[in-house]
Amino acid sequence: MVLIDQGRCIGCGICIPYCPRNAIKLDPNLKKAYIVAEECVECGTCARVVMCPRDAIVGVVEGYVREVRAHFSDPYTLHPSTGIPGRGTEEMKTNDVTGRFKRGEVGFAIDIGRPLVGVTFAEISRFIKVLNTVGVMWEKANPILYLLKGGLEMGEFPEELNNVKLHSAVLEFKVPIAKVRDVIEKLKYLAETTDTVFSLGIISRVDDDFTIPVIEVLRELGLEVSPWAKTNVGLGRPLVE
Ligand code: SF4
Ligand code: SF4
Structure with missing residues (x-):
């Protein structure tokens, strides 16, 4: 999973607002940031975007369960079942x-x-x-x-x-x-x-x-349809009649 190297972190808190899951916490006693594993969905945002002054955020995803999280949460990950990035669809x-x-x-x-x-x-x-x-x-x-x-x-x-x-x-x-x-x-x-x-x-x-x-x-059924539809016009040769 994405980790914060406790030896490097100085607890500046810069990374905390970047996490969409609010999974990065600051330990007030140790003055170090850490990631709550159950809440982290492995989106990779913290490792990719945060300019950590100590380069303490390590983007390592290991193990089947952590990899599954990443496949559905990190737009840069290629989904193995479909070969498509993002949520794989x-x-x-x-x-x-x-x-x-x-x-x-x-x-x-x-x-x-x-x-x-x-x-x-x-x-x-x-x-x-x-x-x-x-x-x-x-x-x-x-x-x-x-x-x-x-x-x-x-x-x-x-x-x-x-x-x-x-x-x-x-x-x-x-x-x-x-x-x-x-x-x-x-x-x-x-x-x-x-x-x-x-x-x-x-x-x-x-x-x-x-x-x-x-x-x-x-x-x-009482559902109003938004006029802002997304229309995709096929630019390729149709695969079906
Ligand atoms: S930005 Fe880096 S140094 Fe600052 S709290 Fe986050 S991991 Fe620690
Ligand atoms: S990988 Fe995503 S969910 Fe996990 S701590 Fe970083 S920003 Fe938060």
Whole structure:
């Protein structure tokens, strides 16, 4: 993990506000900074950004559990399951090329833990299990799902990961438009019962008449759609018809 070399640190406190997890503490007696291992998500910010006057912050990530934290929290780390940096997912941004979402389907990306709250694997597991009851179609290339044991139906992670906290995790899936109500109902339940935060991204193809059918469904459910959408226009040759 990222460490503060106690022999070098002079306790100036410069590094403390840089940590997005508030994981760097100052020992008032020793007058040294230290990192709380359980709170550190291995984002690497302190080691990368802080101009420590004593060069005391050592960016060493060792061991499976610490590496998993880094894969989902450090944008400079290449995720081994997908070969993509950051949280290891292309999310839904490349639909023009990949054709993940067909007409009549609606995609969801749930970004759990941001901003600054974080999320444990145990809580991600709970999200997966609740959404499984709707019968969602999970995005198979999503790196979180590579870590499941016993398949998607079980929604369980290895025991050693359950209490591990990540900066954030993105879950991606799609459903036929007829199931959007069921998904929103479950997400409202999760919003009321979770101890973290999440935001919701929805993807839908625009119809030939330039309408977007899912907007009306969401309005009926009391959800106002932001006009600030992100539109990615495929610049490559589509991989699907
Ligand atoms: S910036 Fe460096 S010297 Fe100052 S408290 Fe942090 S680790 Fe210690
Ligand atoms: S690696 Fe990130 S989370 Fe860990 S102490 Fe440094 S800034 Fe904080």
